Amino acid sequence: MSASASSSAPTSTKDPKAEPAKDEKKPAQPLEEDDEFEDFPVEDWTEEDTQLPSGNTHLWEESWDDDDTSEDFAVQLREELKKLGK
Amino acid sequence: MQAALQPFREAHALENAWAVAQILSPVAPIDDPGRLYDFYRASNEHMVENDVRSVLKYSKQNRHLKNESDAWTDIFVSYWRAIGEILRAEEASNQGRLRDRQAVEVYEAWKAVATNIQKFVSNGMLPSWAVVCMYSAANHLRVLAIKADEQLAQTRNGATFNAGFQDDVVSTTPKSEKLEDAARVFNRMFALCLGDRNPDMNESRKWGVYYMANLQFKTYFKLKAITLSKNVVKAIEAQSDLPLFELYPKAHQVTYKYYVGILAFLQEDYARAETCLQEAFDACFMQAIKNQELILTYLIPCRLITKHAIPSADLLSSFPRLQRIFGPLVACIKRGDLPGFDEALVAGEEEFVKRRIYLTLERGRDIAQRNLLRKVFLAGGYEDLKEGQTEADRIRKSRIPLANFAAALRMGTAGEGSGQILEDDEVECMIANMIYKGLMKGYISREHAMVVVNKKGAFPGTGV
Incomplete structure (x- = not known):
């Protein structure tokens, strides 16, 4: 491919599996589909078309629970210990 | 044929690789569903080679096309034949009269298109941008190979009388015969891209390396031949003169x-x-x-x-x-x-x-377990303040009875008759494991039936 082709404006590949991704939001049967990566509807894109502009930080969080729920748990635990104590 | 090839001549004059690749597609564009049919109708088996050749050879305005006309003629003739197979299969399928192996015929016809392009890319009769047409044809070949294998599998299953035992039928033909066949084509195309010695990067087939690698991954994953995928990665990593990855x-x-x-x-x-x-x-x-x-x-x-x-x-x-x-x-x-x-x-x-x-x-169960133990630790509360200490000096109780952990671990299962009641020894063992894995810091005092956790960071990385 020449450099001009690789940097040219997004071109549809017109593959039957490369329909615009919007149509694929519908939940398909999970066990029928496999983990095959689909052809992208375009060849190239800029950072504007990725998740990056919206930032990545909110995507992950710590795996433990916030401490403010530990009150309930402490009560439950005391109950349980009382039961066992009997 | 003149009119049918006009879009190609225009795209070729502009060296628009993707446009040419789309013209050489086995699927009609959405906005022109009759395109395959029209193209097929533009000629017949006896005339097709002459028809195509005369249009391409006498391209006055496009000198390049004239020089490449032999290659493109072969490609378009094989393309015309493949389209014929596709249209016949489509029609038969619509009428519910698809013959056995008809999808295989489509596959074979399309394989001729793909390998034709590969041949002319390889021997330099086509310009470097035609590598896009090659890998686009290869991508279609994969889809058609899968369809052919599906039909072959159906035919096979139809032939075995007891469908319930189909897994037990020992078959000598591989289940993915055509996809494996296609994989060999992809492998040659990949090597053709990877090993291009053209020093001019603008004209290099190396720009097709990752596309072909990806096509091989998809194929090998489908064939459950993961090791072969690793070979692709190794081949790429061993190739020191590829363009920067970020430029693809x-x-x-x-x-x-x-x-x-x-x-x-x-x-x-x-x-x-x-x-x-x-x-x-x-x-x-x-x-x-x-x-x-x-x-x-x-x-x-x-x-x-x-x-x-x-x-x-x-x-x-x-x-x-x-x-x-x-x-x-x-x-x-x-x-x-x-x-x-x-x-x-x-x-x-x-x-x-x-x-x-x-x-x-x-x-991830370890993490869930860590979180539960952590809650027990937090529920233990704080040591009483000693004389002269302020709120800021408060520290959490670092000695926790094993019984507390045992109780917490039993809490979820108690009363539900799940039978998952843990012995005390098991609880100890579990905590020892947590400590060993570094998810928890401290030691078990068996003598006192206590867990003594590290005062500075009992559960590393979790803020306590």
Whole structure:
């Protein structure tokens, strides 16, 4: 491919599996589909078309629970210990 | 034929590789559903070669096309024949009269197109941009090979009288005969791209390397031949003179990172897998929802292992399918709900196994356990303040009776008759394991039946 082709404006590949991704939001049967990566509807894109502009930080969080729920748990635990104590 | 080839002549004059690749497609464009039919009708078996040749050879305005006319003639003649097979198969299929092996005939006809292009790219009779046409044809070949194999499998199953025992029937022909055949074609094309010696990078076939690599990954994953995928990665990594990875089209980059990430994941190299998958996710085309889901399907278990992190509610809510797969499991990990975790793992087992993430997710149980023990620690409260100490000096109780942990571990299972009652020894063993794995810091005092945790960081990385 020449450099001009690789940097040219997004071109549809017109593959039957490369329909615009919007149509694929519908939940398909999970066990029928496999983990095959689909052809992208375009060849190239800029950072504007990725998740990056919206930032990545909110995507992950710590795996433990916030401490403010530990009150309930402490009560439950005391109950349980009382039961066992009997 | 003059009119049928006009779009090609125009695209060729502009050296618009993708336009030519689309003209050489076995699928009619959405905005012109009759295109294949029109093209086929423009000639017949006796005349097609002469028809095509005379149009291409006498291209006055386009000197290049004239020089390449032999190559393009062969390609378009094979394309015309392939279209004939496709249209006949389509018609037969619509009438419910698809012959045995008709899909195989389509495959073979299209293979002739793909290998023709490859041949002329290889011997230099086509310009370098034609490599795009080559890999586009290869991509279609993969789809047609899968269809052919499906038809072959149906025919085979129809021939065995007891469908219920079809797995027991020993068949000498491979189940993916045509896809394996296509894989060999892809392998040659890949080598053709990788080994191009043209020093002018603008004209290099090396720009097709990652596209062909990705096509091979897709094929080998479908064939369940993961080792062969690793060979592709090795071949690329051994090739020192490829253009910078970042200069390739994003579609090539992201797909490549996805598959390399999964390969690392399957080898339990979670650090490398995480890097690749995160890069793939960050650079992924935003509207390609399914691809983002696929990346996350592996990235989520990865991050659970490497960073003990879970996807945020925000992230899961933008992907309903992932919410359904991972939501319950993640919630249980966060709550430290072990019975719930086990239940969620069983509920999702089929899907997790299919996606090859079951064993990795199972390791998330440690995190759920850590979170439960951590809650016991927090529930223990603080030491009383000594004389002269202020609120700021308050420290959490670092000696926790083993019985507290045992009680917490039994809480979820008690009363439900699950039979998962843990012996005291087992509780001790579990805590020892947590300490060994570095998820908890401290020691067990058997004498006092106490766990003594580190005053500075009892549960590393969790703020306490």
